[in-house]
Amino acid sequence: MVMIRPSAGNTLTLRVSLQRVPGTLGKLTSALGAAGALVDTIDIIEHQDDVIVRQILIETRGQAHGLEVVEAAKSVPGVELLSVSDRVFDRHRGGKIEVTPKFPVLTRDDLSMAYTPGVGRVCTAISEQTDLVWDYTIKSNSVAVLSDGTAVLGLGDLGPEGAMPVMEGKAMLFKQLANVDAYPICVRTSGVQELVAVGKAIAPGFGGINLEDVAAPVCFEVERRLQEELDIPVFHDDQHGTAIVSLAALFGACEVVGKRLEDLNVVFLGMGAAGVACIKLWQHAGVGHFIGVDRNGIVHPDRTDLNEQKRSIAETTNPQGRRGGLQEALVGADVFVGVSGPGLVKPDWVATMATDAIVFAMANPIPEIMPEEMPDNVAVVATGRSDYANQINNVLVFPGLFRGLLDSRARSVDMSMKVAAARAIADIVAQDGASSDFIVPSIFDSRVVPAVAKAVQKAAATAGLGSASGLAKTALI
Numbered sequence: 001m002v003m004i005r006p007s008a009g010n011t012l013t014l015r016v017s018l019q020r021v022p023g024t025l026g027k028l029t030s031a032l033g034a035a036g037a038l039v040d041t042i043d044i045i046e047h048q049d050d051v052i053v054r055q056i057l058i059e060t061r062g063q064a065h066g067l068e069v070v071e072a073a074k075s076v077p078g079v080e081l082l083s084v085s086d087r088v089f090d091r092h093r094g095g096k097i098e099v100t101p102k103f104p105v106l107t108r109d110d111l112s113m114a115y116t117p118g119v120g121r122v123c124t125a126i127s128e129q130t131d132l133v134w135d136y137t138i139k140s141n142s143v144a145v146l147s148d149g150t151a152v153l154g155l156g157d158l159g160p161e162g163a164m165p166v167m168e169g170k171a172m173l174f175k176q177l178a179n180v181d182a183y184p185i186c187v188r189t190s191g192v193q194e195l196v197a198v199g200k201a202i203a204p205g206f207g208g209i210n211l212e213d214v215a216a217p218v219c220f221e222v223e224r225r226l227q228e229e230l231d232i233p234v235f236h237d238d239q240h241g242t243a244i245v246s247l248a249a250l251f252g253a254c255e256v257v258g259k260r261l262e263d264l265n266v267v268f269l270g271m272g273a274a275g276v277a278c279i280k281l282w283q284h285a286g287v288g289h290f291i292g293v294d295r296n297g298i299v300h301p302d303r304t305d306l307n308e309q310k311r312s313i314a315e316t317t318n319p320q321g322r323r324g325g326l327q328e329a330l331v332g333a334d335v336f337v338g339v340s341g342p343g344l345v346k347p348d349w350v351a352t353m354a355t356d357a358i359v360f361a362m363a364n365p366i367p368e369i370m371p372e373e374m375p376d377n378v379a380v381v382a383t384g385r386s387d388y389a390n391q392i393n394n395v396l397v398f399p400g401l402f403r404g405l406l407d408s409r410a411r412s413v414d415m416s417m418k419v420a421a422a423r424a425i426a427d428i429v430a431q432d433g434a435s436s437d438f439i440v441p442s443i444f445d446s447r448v449v450p451a452v453a454k455a456v457q458k459a460a461a462t463a464g465l466g467s468a469s470g471l472a473k474t475a476l477i
Contacts, residue, residue, distance in 0.1 A: 004366060006038040006059035007387050011087040012066050014056045015045065019078035025054070028076045032058055035072035036065060051080075057087065096168045097175075097184075133204070134409065143182040143402050144206040145170050146199060148189050150215035151238070151273075154341070154364055160186035163213050170212065170237075170398070178399035178449045180406065182210070192221045199226045199234070207406045210398060211236040216273040217307050233405045233413045239277035240413070241394035244401070244422045245440065246278055246337065246360060247285055249392050251426035252439030253380040257356040259334060262288045265354070267333045269293045269326055269368060270340035276309045278337065283316065284415045285422070290317040291333070297325045327352075334358060342366030351375040362392055380436050389437035396425055396443055400452025408457040408466035417459040424448075424455035 018024045029039055038059040046053035060066040066086075074081050105114050112118050126132045134140045149163030167184030174182035185202065189195045195218070199209055203226075211223055211234065219236050226234040235241075254261060264287055268275045271294040279290055292299040292313045299306065300321065301314045322328060327349045330336060335358045338345065345368040350359065356379040361367035364384040371381045371388050382390035401421050405413065428441045428451060441448055460466040 004061050004370075005387055006036065006061050006065075007365075007385075008059055009088060009365070010060045010062050010066060011040070012058050012060060012069070013085045013087050013090070014058060014070070014073060015053065015082040015084075016056060016073065017051045017053050017080040017082055020050055020052060021078055024076075024078040028056075028073060028079050031072045031076050032056075032069060035069045036061065037069040037072075053082070092165055092168075096165075097171050134207070137205075138181060139205060139207050140409075141179070141181050141406060142206045143174060143180055143208045143210050143406075144185050144199075144202055145174075145182050145210045145212055146185045146187070146195075146202075147211070147213045148187055148195055148218075149213060150218065152213045157215065160188050166213060170210070173395055174399055174402065177395070177443075178403040178453070180399065180402050182402075192218055192225065195222050196225045196229075200229060203230050203232060206232065207409070208233045208235065208402055210402065211238075213238065214273075216276075217309060219273050220276075220309055227412050231411050233402075233410050235398070235401070235405075235413050236273065236277075237394055237398050239273045240281070240418055241397045241401075242274040242339065242362070242392075243277040243281035244397045244418050245392050245394055245425065246362070247281055247419070247422040248396070248425035248429075249360060249382055249390065249440045250282070250287070250335070250358070251422065252429045252434045253335075253358045253382070255430065255434040256436055256439065257358060257379050259356070261286045264334045265289045265291075265332060266335040266337065267291045267293060267326070267329045269336070269338045269344065270363075271299060271310050271313060272339070274339040275337075276313060278339065279313055279317065281415065281418055281422075285419050289319060291322060291329045292317055293326045293329050298322050298329050336360065338363055338368035340368055343368065345369040347373045347375055351377060353377060360392060380439060382439060390439050391443070392440060393443055396440060396448055397421060397452065400424075400449035401456055403449060404453035404456025404460070407453065408460040410456075410460040410466050412465055414459075414463050414465060416463055417456050417465075420455040420459040421452045424451040427451065 032039055040057040040059060043055045044052060045055050058069060060069050070084055073079060105111055122136050126136060145167045147163045147167055149160040150157045152158040152163050152166060163186045164184060167186055171182040171184055174180040187198050189198060209226065211219060214222060223234055223236045266287060268279055271292050279292060296305060298318060299310055299314045300318050306314055330349050331352045333353045337360045339362055341363050355377050357377050358380045359374065359378050360382045361369050362384045367383045374381055382392050384392055425448060428447050429439060
């Protein structure tokens with residue numbers, strides 16, 4: 001397999017003491033480079049008579065590689081390693097988010113308005129007219145990021161504590177990109193019933209629920225139950241965020257290769273939450289033909305090991321009745337989408353795909369196949385990584401989607417709203433001109449969130465899923 005590049009996600013801070021001998025710093029940086037590290041910055045921390053203390057930031061390929069790089073630094077004559085810290089862990093120390101008040105409480109008058117006795121009047125008004133909770137509390141701008149920690153990133157069941165850093169990170173992105181106040185709620189539950197009960201119990205304080213890192217098949221039933229029983233949108237990002245952003249990328253890729261959605265032959269590897277949701281949304285958007293593949297091979301109706309969700313895929317895909325595994329499925333395919341695991345696809349299998357093939361290898365952090373391994377018949381490549389072109393990332397979706405849902409006071413999310421969000425993202429690419437290395441915009445493109453929010457609001461209104469008072473403020477007097 002092609003070697004993974006160093007990345008900012010594995011950054012070490014080295015504090016080193018170097019003897020004031022010409023060439024010592026050069027020897028150190030050469031040793032770091034020879035060990036495969038990428039040197040980002042070098043700062044002088046302290047001057048002494050015979051030594052200089054420097055702080056050096058380096059990117060590595062991961063924990064094991066980081067240890068190798070540290071040993072390489074120690075081996076350089078005239079260099080003393082004073083300390084090593086992991087910059088990622090430093091950024092997480094004490095958590096990444098906090099709650100801040102909108103106005104200060106400095107006087108008795110401030111206290112009497114923000115808290116007692118004034119707050120009692122607001123409480124009474126809301127109890128008498130429940131919809132006022134949208135106008136006079138944080139509900140109208142709040143999302144619960146709810147997780148049981150059973151499917152954290154690609155790392156598996158890490159539990160609710162292990163899920164916290166991810167949920168905090170999502171809350172940061174909600175706030176920075178869409179000014180939505182999101183709250184990590186990581187719970188220790190067992191199965192569908194308990195997680196549904198938690199979702200229902202916390203719903204009064206939120207305008208929407210973002211389910212995150214909940215394993216299949218529990219996630220399917222939890223989302224279905226909560227959406228049926230609550231009057232706020234419930235959105236499982238691992239399913240539908242992935243489906244929306246990948247559909248947006250497909251729109252861009254088809255522009256590049258000149259193929260129509262309805263003519264595409266698409267192979268999905270991975271029939272968990274993301275794979276199933278992607279196929280269903282892509283079908284709704286008009287994509288032509290699909291083959292789903294899981295760890296036991298091509299999904300087809302004759303298999304007896306399929307759960308309810310995979311069964312629904314088997315009944316609506318694979319019209320040619322193919323059998324076998326991924327290698328057989330890829331022959332002649334226009335599009336491959338991986339939502340599975342690292343290194344599962346061989347280059348010679350991809351070489352049997354159609355001319356001007358599209359490959360979305362989205363396993364993270366290591367894709368199913370690395371971009372460097374693509375054969376010549378592949379025209380467009382996308383991954384979930386930030387260090388390659390065409391990063392397919394849910395961050396392009398959920399901030400703007402929830403901004404639109406909250407602003408329209410939507411009661412749920414339907415297929416039309418998801419397709420509208422994907423189209424809004426793709427339209428930004430179309431404005432600038434799609435190319436093989438530009439099929440989705442940057443997550444930092446300031447046009448994305450407003451465009452997605454506006455599209456979702458419009459779709460919610462058309463579908464009759466938004467509140468008539470969504471954009472109006474209710475007056476007490």
